[in-house]
Amino acid sequence: MGNAYCVMCSCVGQASVGVVERWGRFDRLAQPGLHFFNPLAGECLAGFLSTRINSLDVKIETKTKDNVFVQLHCSIQYRVVKENADDAFYELQNPREQIQSYVFDVVRAHVPKMNLDALFEQKSDVAQAVLEELEKVMGAYGYNIEHILMVDIIPDPSVRKAMNEINAAQRMQLASVYKGEAEKIFMVKKAEAEAEAKYLGGVGVARQRQAITDGLRENILNFSHKVEGTSAKEVMDLIMITQYFDTIKDLGNSSKNTTVFIPHGPGHVRDIGEQIRNGMMEASSAQVNLME
Known part of the structure; x- marks a missing residue:
């Protein structure tokens, strides 16, 4: 995976591991720190591997079961297993391309079985399927898959426009229903208020007439008592x-x-x-x- 360094001593950095060879054959792993090598015995430092978590972003274009083309953005976090660093050093020439190839294969095998709406709802299932496949394959090469994140799902622009129009139409329909219910309640309350006003108006007129009648009766009686002969x-x-x-x-x-x-x-x-x-x-x- 790298050129051999024929040196007497070398320092392996933190979060790294060195691969030591003897006469061109793997001998041992060098942990972080200062190491001495004996060139006369054929020892040399073949290279370094970082044990930090790496991130690989993959963009996959595929289609769903309902024939909608979508672009998926997938983020893979992986790292070299320190104990198996020799496998990672010798077995794979380009691990990033290898991981990307398996992601393409798994995603394009699962997404065509799902509708667009189901894909949005079950994107974690797709990520889990990718994780299981990569762990099984890349584990044999000394790599550990930490996380699989399905960052984004982007449908074709024409499909997104149609989805927005459908959503807007549904909201307009719901708004019309609410508006009709509000107008119905307003008309009912208005009719109830008019009926109550008419009832109270009738009661007021009846009381007014009764008061007039009582007043006239009292005036007639008073006048008849005070003026004799009328x-x-x-x-x-x-x-x-x-x-x-x-x-x-x-x-x-x-x-x-x-x-x-x-x-x-x-x-x-x-x-x-x-x-x-x-x-x-x-x-x-x-x-x-x-x-x-």
């Missing part, structure tokens, strides 16, 4: 005429009203009084029926 009908007519003229006065004083045509005359006043009186009698009769 009947309830006469008092009612007097109150109606007073209310009639007050209403006309209010209409005349209001600046927001335009011209209003109303019938006027003694007969019309009498008709209005009879209508109000009939209404009061009907309200009193209804109240009596409710009390019974």
Whole structure:
């Protein structure tokens, strides 16, 4: 794997191991530190191997089961096993190319069996398959595979665009559903509010009419007791005429009203009084029926 160094002594660095040969044949491993060699006995330092963790990035292009071409970025962390450094030194000429070839082989054997969505969900399974294959093969050559990382999965640009459009359409559909539900709730609440407002308005009108009826009844009774010889009908007519003229006065004083045509005359006043009186009698009769 390297040229032999015919020297009397040499220093092996930390996180490294030296390979010592005797007459061209492997003799022993030199651990970190200072070592002396006897050239007269045929000893020489054949080379060094680093025991640090190395990283190899591999890009593999393949296709999935649903015929989508993807590019996978795979990162392999490996190191030389110190005890088997002689195998790593003598057996492989280029370990990085060897590891890359096995990664290509395993990935292209597994990915075509999976759909694109399954590949994204199960990329750790692909990494595990690569790890098992590399450990089995590279272990025989003195290498240990530390980690396999499936860093990225990049589909074809047209496929990524289509996937983004599908995702956007699904989100728009979901947003439309939520918007429809919100409008439905708004309309229901609005209808409930209108119904409640109408109910409360009816209650208010009923109470207003009841208060008017009670006030008129009290005025009629007070007037009848204080002025002798007057009947309830006469008092009612007097109150109606007073209310009639007050209403006309209010209409005349209001600046927001335009011209209003109303019938006027003694007969019309009498008709209005009879209508109000009939209404009061009907309200009193209804109240009596409710009390019974």
